[in-house]
């Protein structure tokens with residue numbers, strides 16, 4: 001049976017179609033610049049990647065083109081063959097601790113949570129509605145980024161602010177990238193061949209988050225009420241003193257929206273280096289002796305190491321640490337910088353093993369007190385697996 005895993009952004013839509021339960025990717029693609037002009041899409045099939053330019057004014061038009069591609073490439077002969085469609089949904093608030101079939105009530109909840117994720121949930125809803133319209137008979141499933149973190153206890157997810165903010169407005173830590181942290185947890189359980197273990201998962205991409213996981217359950221995570229919290233990221237600040245916001249507003253006459261935009265889009269690697277949000281550019285800058293790039297990397301590593309140290313103590317030790325996402329899977333330098341900073345915990349990098357990209361691998365020496373692994377994440381597969389549970 002065929003299952004689609006969908007990740008709809010405000011102007012993009014990524015998909016992977018799986019033959020399940022074999023978990024084999026049949027076709028995948030990305031639609032970009034939806035509704036903002038010069039739109040195009042790329043389709044990957046049998047190892048070939050094809051890029052096509054076509055205007056689509058909204059997600060419905062993009063999904064219609066996607067379906068036509070499935071027919072044109074003989075991936076399906078009838079839409080009935082697509083039995084399930086799993087959607088990445090960023091915010092499920094406190095209500096959803098697992099994936100669910102998208103009923104009218106669930107869709108209305110996802111709409112209610114827009115105030116918690118104004119940049120993401122509206123886009124996810126557009127994707128859901130487009131597929132509901134064009135593939136009405138498939139079971140649609142919501143897979144929430146926040147769900148995996150719902151196991152955190154009150155003392156982990158509450159902020160030390162007036163309790164009424166939580167009760168009345170839902171102000172609490174929700175955590176994000178949950179589907180990735182869950183995948184890493186499942187994979188590490190298989191690698192370690194243990195069900196009871198203490199794990200620190202590091203999802204280091206353009207956005208980044210770190211989780212503390214005990215016996216398969218998340219007990220703390222670095223992102224918070226929004227995905228702007230936690231470690232420093234490509235363009236996001238991560239944790240800051242909230243009082244900086246009114247101070248800079250007053251000094252610059254900028255609006256609150258402008259400052260929030262600065263914290264989300266002009267901070268992190270980009271803000272410090274003023275060159276780029278991409279760690280490859282930062283690494284090139286470091287090689288050229290650029291002081292700001294050197295500083296940006298030092299700050300990036302410091303923030304990550306602080307979270308790992310915090311979670312090491314919270315967990316009462318760690319059986320493993322794993323690195324994932326664009327930077328975690330690909331940057332030898334960032335992994336080395338982090339692991340070298342953890343030497344006091346008896347962690348020792350295997351320099352040669354670390355020279356790989358995008359490969360599942362142990363990268364510490366056999367006498368390292370805590371083994372560290374690269375584990376390429378696979379959020380789409382998690383979405384397809386969760387969807388499969390409801391179509392069987």
Ligand code: AMP
Pocket residue numbers: 204205206207234277278279280325326327330331332357
């Ligand atoms: P993601 O958000 O998971 O797609 O990760 C994107 C980030 O991964 C980019 O911004 C880059 O900083 C980083 N990245 C990808 N490839 C490499 C690489 N070969 N070396 C260092 N960083 C990389």
